[in-house]
Amino acid sequence: MGRNLQSSDRLRPVDLARGHGLSTQAVRNYEAAGILPAAGRTPHGYRTYTSLHDGALRAFLALVPGHGHRTATSIMRAVNQGTSDDAFRLIDESHAQLADDRRTLQAVERALRDLGPITASGPGAGSRPTAASRPDDTFIGPLAGKLGIRPATLRAWERAGLVRPRRDPRTGYRVYDEADVRDARLAHQLRRGGYLLEQIAPLIAQVRAAGGLEPLETALRDWHRRLSARARAMLNGAAELEAYLRRRG
Incomplete structure (x- = not known):
């Protein structure tokens, strides 16, 4: 120069x-x-x-x-x-x-591979069965602890549309089913990768609507390019x- x-x-x-x-x-x-x-x-x-x-x-x-x-x-x-x-x-x-960021990217890719087919959501797809519990259900405290974040973070993600827990009809507590846990894991990894909530929310919404992970491929390629450039x-x-x-x- x-x-x-x-x-x-x-x-x-x-x-x-x-x-x-x-x-x-x-x-x-x-x-x-x-x-x-x-x-x-x-x-x-x-x-x-x-x-x-x-x-x-x-x-x-x-x-x-x-x-x-x-x-x-x-x-x-x-x-x-x-x-x-x-x-x-x-x-x-x-x-x-940088090495940790590469591991994070690999973890995101593993999390994406773990995501099974997601039912396409229509206008009323936000509503879910109100059964009190299922074998894979969890609550906000245990899920936050599993991810190493605060419950307040999960509540912020819910407001941003990243997760959509239902409410227990008896207690009013948030209940996270298997799909919610996967979405939370994905959001957590993307946040670690430097993505903002407003960037993550449409990606997760597209994954839900498309029933697949193709919408994230561009983001992952960009992430790879940024790490290589660094x-x-x-x-x-x-x-x-x-x-x-x-x-x-």
Whole structure:
């Protein structure tokens, strides 16, 4: 992205900024945040930058797509403070999160495979038999505990249309049948994958209406692409960071 500079080069803030398509204010902000080493100063007090600053900026901008702005900032700050082990720990944590996200995606795909045919729902399909209990029925507390979430979360999902428990006619308690449990599992996995409630609700509604899982195939392909893009971005960020570390010596 930026120019390759010789060690003898001295850059004005505008030179460094233009080389990376940034504003001079952004460069000053990055320096203040510790992303860049402290600038040199001319006898008149003006900032001057060098190839080292160019390398730092290249590394930071390469780290952002894979690690996010906050973590990339923390990585660069640790390197510039001479605590590279802290930077490596942050990188390890990002890779661990990526691996966890891949496991989450696999869990979603397993959950989808476990979903059996769902009866297409018409205008009155929200109503269900009011039998007090069935062998596979469960209540809000046990289901929340099984998923590792709070009962309030399940109530929010119900308001969003993700699950549709019936009410026990005697107690008024929510009763979740096998289909509700599957929908809750699917919602839980998609939430872990970064999807919003307003994105999940129509997917589950389409699955119910279609009696199959085809509506989710596009979302899963997109999820795979995003994870692959993050992985490649991490590789690129690692290469630029290594180049910066070599330049620092």
